[in-house]
Amino acid sequence: METPWFAKRPVSQVRPGxxxxxxxxxxxxxxxxxxxxxxxxxxxxxxxxYVTDASADRLPGxxxxxxxxxxxxxxxxxxxxxxRRDACLDRHGTFEPAMMLxxxxxxxxxxxxxxxRAVRITTDYSWLVNEPGRSDLGPVLGCEHRVGDAVSPSxxxxxICQIDRRACRRDELTALRDAHEVLVEVNPEFDDGxxxxxxxxxxxxxxxxxxxxxxxxxxxxxxxxQVSTRRSGVPRGGLHLDLSRLGFIxxxxxxxxxxxxxxxxxxxxxxxxxxTPNVEHVIEMVGWHRLPGLTRGAERSITxxxxxxx
Amino acid sequence: xxxxxxxxxxxxSFTHRVLPYDGPGQLLAGAVPFLLDGVxxxxxxxxxxxxxxxxxxxxxxxxxxxxxxxxxxxTWYEHPSRTLADCLSDADDTAWRGRRLRVLxxxxxxxxSRLEVVEWQRVEAVLNVAFRGTGAALLCPYEASLPAGVxxxxxxxxxxxxxxxxxxxxPGYVDPWTYSAGCDAEPLPRPxxxxxxxxxxxxxxxxxxxxxxxxxxxTPLPEDDLQRLLVAVTEVVTNAWRHGEPPIVMRxxxxxxxxxxxxxxxxxxxxxxxxxxxxxxxxPRPGGAASGGRFGLWAVRLLCSIVQIRTGDGGxxxxxxxxxxxxxAKG
Numbered sequence: 001m002e003t004p005w006f007a008k009r010p011v012s013q014v015r016p017g018x019x020x021x022x023x024x025x026x027x028x029x030x031x032x033x034x035x036x037x038x039x040x041x042x043x044x045x046x047x048x049x050y051v052t053d054a055s056a057d058r059l060p061g062x063x064x065x066x067x068x069x070x071x072x073x074x075x076x077x078x079x080x081x082x083x084r085r086d087a088c089l090d091r092h093g094t095f096e097p098a099m100m101l102x103x104x105x106x107x108x109x110x111x112x113x114x115x116x117r118a119v120r121i122t123t124d125y126s127w128l129v130n131e132p133g134r135s136d137l138g139p140v141l142g143c144e145h146r147v148g149d150a151v152s153p154s155x156x157x158x159x160i161c162q163i164d165r166r167a168c169r170r171d172e173l174t175a176l177r178d179a180h181e182v183l184v185e186v187n188p189e190f191d192d193g194x195x196x197x198x199x200x201x202x203x204x205x206x207x208x209x210x211x212x213x214x215x216x217x218x219x220x221x222x223x224x225x226q227v228s229t230r231r232s233g234v235p236r237g238g239l240h241l242d243l244s245r246l247g248f249i250x251x252x253x254x255x256x257x258x259x260x261x262x263x264x265x266x267x268x269x270x271x272x273x274x275x276t277p278n279v280e281h282v283i284e285m286v287g288w289h290r291l292p293g294l295t296r297g298a299e300r301s302i303t304x305x306x307x308x309x310x
Numbered sequence: 311x312x313x314x315x316x317x318x319x320x321x322x323s324f325t326h327r328v329l330p331y332d333g334p335g336q337l338l339a340g341a342v343p344f345l346l347d348g349v350x351x352x353x354x355x356x357x358x359x360x361x362x363x364x365x366x367x368x369x370x371x372x373x374x375x376x377x378x379x380x381x382x383x384x385t386w387y388e389h390p391s392r393t394l395a396d397c398l399s400d401a402d403d404t405a406w407r408g409r410r411l412r413v414l415x416x417x418x419x420x421x422x423s424r425l426e427v428v429e430w431q432r433v434e435a436v437l438n439v440a441f442r443g444t445g446a447a448l449l450c451p452y453e454a455s456l457p458a459g460v461x462x463x464x465x466x467x468x469x470x471x472x473x474x475x476x477x478x479x480x481p482g483y484v485d486p487w488t489y490s491a492g493c494d495a496e497p498l499p500r501p502x503x504x505x506x507x508x509x510x511x512x513x514x515x516x517x518x519x520x521x522x523x524x525x526x527x528x529t530p531l532p533e534d535d536l537q538r539l540l541v542a543v544t545e546v547v548t549n550a551w552r553h554g555e556p557p558i559v560m561r562x563x564x565x566x567x568x569x570x571x572x573x574x575x576x577x578x579x580x581x582x583x584x585x586x587x588x589x590x591x592x593x594p595r596p597g598g599a600a601s602g603g604r605f606g607l608w609a610v611r612l613l614c615s616i617v618q619i620r621t622g623d624g625g626x627x628x629x630x631x632x633x634x635x636x637x638x639a640k641g
Contacts (some may be wrong), residue, residue: 045404151442213515214548248519250544251606285538286609289399290594 006180010198011160012034017117018158019148021180023165023173025202027060030124030162032036032186032199035061037120037160042073047116049080049107051087051100051123077114080107082126095128097143101150108150108157121151121159125176126167137172144179152181154244160184165202189226190219197223203273205240211248224260240262240297244274254283254291261293273297325447325475326438328468330461332454337363338370340472344449348412349377353447354404358386359416360486367414387418390429391611395435395567401444402595403462411446418461423568425616425631427460428493434467435489435527436591490591498620498629501576505563513551515544518560524577525562531573538613539575539632545606546577554579554626564634571634572615576627583621590617 011033014020024030038059041048044268050059056070056079073079078286085093088100110256111119144161151157177183189206190197195216196209206227212220229237241257243249261270271291275283286296328567329340341357345367348355355378357367364382368375387393395414404411417430434450441448449472452464465471465482466489484492510518519540526536543560550558558579565574583589590607610630611617618629 123543194514209514211519213544214516214551215516248540248544250515250541251609252545252547252548255605281537282541282613285612287395290605 006152006177006183008183008185011184012040012187013158014120014158014182014184016155016158018182018184019151019153019180020158020160020182020184021177022160022162022184023177024162025165029201031061031063033061033108033184034059034122034160034162035063035066036187037184038062038079039066039068041120042068042078043116045078045116046118046120046284047078047080047107047111047114048073049082049104049119049121051084051103051121053083054081054094056081066278082107087123095131095139095143097139097146100143101146104147104157104159104191105150108154117156119157121157122162123166124162126162126164129163129172130175137168137175141175141179148179148181160162180256184301189223192216195220199227200242201239203237203240203271205242205271207242207245211247212246212253213250214252217252220253221256221260224256228260228264238269238271238295238297240273242273243276243279244262246276246279249282251278251286255284257294258291261291264293269293269295271295271297297305324441325470325477326441326468327449327470327472328464329449329451329456329472330479331451334366337451337453338366339474340507341451342370343475344447344472345371345378345410345414346374348349348410348447349374351410353412354400354411355379355412355414356381356400357414358383359414360418366399384417385414386415387430388546389612390426390433390614391591391593391608394433394440395608395612398440398593399562401441401446405444405446411444413446414451415448419456423570425567425618431460431463431467432490432493432591434464435484435486435632438469438486440592451609456565465489469498482530490589493612494618494620498618498627501561501574502563502565505561508560510547510550510558510560515547518547519544522560522562526573529564529573530571531632532635535548535632539573539630542610542613542617542630543575543577545610546630549606550577550579550581551626553583554581555557558581571636573634574629574631576629578625578627580625582623582632583619583626589619 009018009020014037020031022033024033038048038050038061043122052059053246056074059070062068062070070079071196074081082103086097087103090096090099107121108119125140142308147159147161151159161180163173168176186199188196188198194210195212197220198207198209200207206223208220257270264270272294275296283291288296317597321530329337331337331340345357357364357378358381359367360383364380368380371378401411419427422430437448450464450468452461454461456529465480466484467482469483470477471480487641508521522540522543523536531539547558547560556579558577560575560577562573565572587607590609590611593608594605614630615633616631618631620627
């Protein structure tokens with residue numbers, strides 16, 4: 001059996017030739033990926049093609065705080081918001097993969113002549129897999145493979161296919177994911193090559209990668225506070241830190257975690273998921289009981305569906 | 311001068327007494343009443359001893375032995391800082407449940423290296439500070455056949471001596487911090503000429519850990535212990551950057567004083583520690599971990615086999631020792 005291989009990229013590093021996949025767990029996660037994808041395109045002379053029934057000013061992640069004139073971009077042809085009916089539905093309102101392919105090919109072909117250096121394509125497939133009476137994923141998968149075939153060799157086109165994790169079964173999610181080569185995620189909150197901090201949405205929290213010591217305690221503490229503030233008032237079963245790629249944490253870092261855990265509201269533990277043996281060993285030497293408020297979470301395994309395939 | 315009955319819980323205050331003995335008769339005469347009084351008083355009673363002494367005690371205690379937990383001294387006295395921390399948590403827990411922890415603790419002295427003996431003796435001293443307020447009762451038998459220095463040290467680290475049925479204040483008892491400072495009076499042996507030396511000039515310790523890892527991998531240090539070393543070195547160097555004075559120099563070497571092989575990593579700086587640092591000897595209370603500074607150095611002691619600290623006008627040095635597997639031993 002072929003082992004799937006995925007590149008995981010933050011949204012700002014998606015590049016032409018990427019046929020990327022975003023399985024989001026909620027609007028917040030979706031908006032934090034799609035927002036930058038659209039905005040960075042508009043800001044850098046790239047064409048953005050969004051297949052959706054939403055109007056241009058209601059696109060995900062383009063809230064009123066983003067000072068961007070979507071209508072001006074629409075008039076200039078840089079932002080193309082295409083309804084499903086125009087993009088991929090036949091006369092009976094049925095999804096027609098070939099039509100979607102034609103639509104995208106037309107937009108990409110036109111972009112070069114319009115003077116854009118690249119084309120960013122995105123659409124949300126959740127409505128398709130959600131359709132009542134849908135028998136199998138055949139048409140969607142077929143479409144995905146053909147989009148992949150069209151985008152991958154391209155030096156201009158890049159695509160993000162969005163899907164709501166809750167819209168389909170786990171095996172279907174896996175099948176859809178396997179039709180992509182790139183997994184896209186939010187941009188890291190912090191990354192200096194030694195420590196990387198990434199917001200996670202399912203479970204809710206942060207992924208901390210690399211090494212944490214006194215040189216980066218301040219930024220780490222800030223991120224903990226930020227993620228807790230953003231979540232405040234919404235009890236979601238604890239703040240989770242995915243430490244699967246944390247190679248080192250110093251005593252000050254552990255102390256900082258314990259301090260933060262104590263400050264969290266009651267019933268909201270600080271959960272350490274996927275501890276590496278190294279980090280776990282040090283915590284055990286110090287003693288979990290001396291780090292009150294810290295809870296050992298999931299073992300190193302699957303957390304969201306795609307972590308298995310690394 | 312006040313005296314109190316040796317066996318009874320005369321007050322709720324913490325007691326730490328030495329029981330010098332010569333032969334099983336004297337041991338039992340002091341230990342058995344101490345244990346039985348604890349059972350009668352509803353204390354949590356723990357007897358830590360060698361297996362042969364345990365059977366001696368069980369015979370003398372009869373059915374009362376049921377109410378006593380026995381532990382093998384060889385495992386209970388595993389590591390000075392860890393044993394102190396664990397016993398202190400037990401004392402706190404027991405007190406929190408409204409009871410007293412009562413420990414008959416017969417430490418292991420044979421087969422300990424000179425450096426280890428010093429650290430265990432230091433624990434006997436600093437526990438007088440650490441256990442304040444726990445209400446625990448600790449009785450430490452010391453056999454007359456032990457090296458004279460060990461018995462003499464016990465008289466300096468225990469506030470009271472049990473003599474027959476009575477406890478009398480120990481005239482030789484010294485302040486725990488004075489005693490501990492005395493343990494460090496002797497200068498450390500100079501590092502060997504061939505020690506791996508690195509002057510630390512930038513505060514990013516990422517590179518330092520890579521360097522220490524490379525060195526440690528050239529020694530038989532097991533992988534788990536390497537991680538401990540990395541955490542300990544990071545902490546000590548971080549302290550040196552924050553509180554010390556440059557230059558900061560790290561040296562590493564391996565040695566085997568008294569035939570005990572160890573990887574040694576020392577960090578020197580030109581600063582001098584303040585006298586109130588506590589040197590990480592007293593365990594932070596559970597729940598108090600977040601209180602900062604004291605936690606770090608104390609945890610460093612847990613992570614290493616032995617930590618030696620010298621500080622003065624000539625600068626400061628923290629020497630971390632991690633035991634290496636005995637040559638020929640599997641592992």
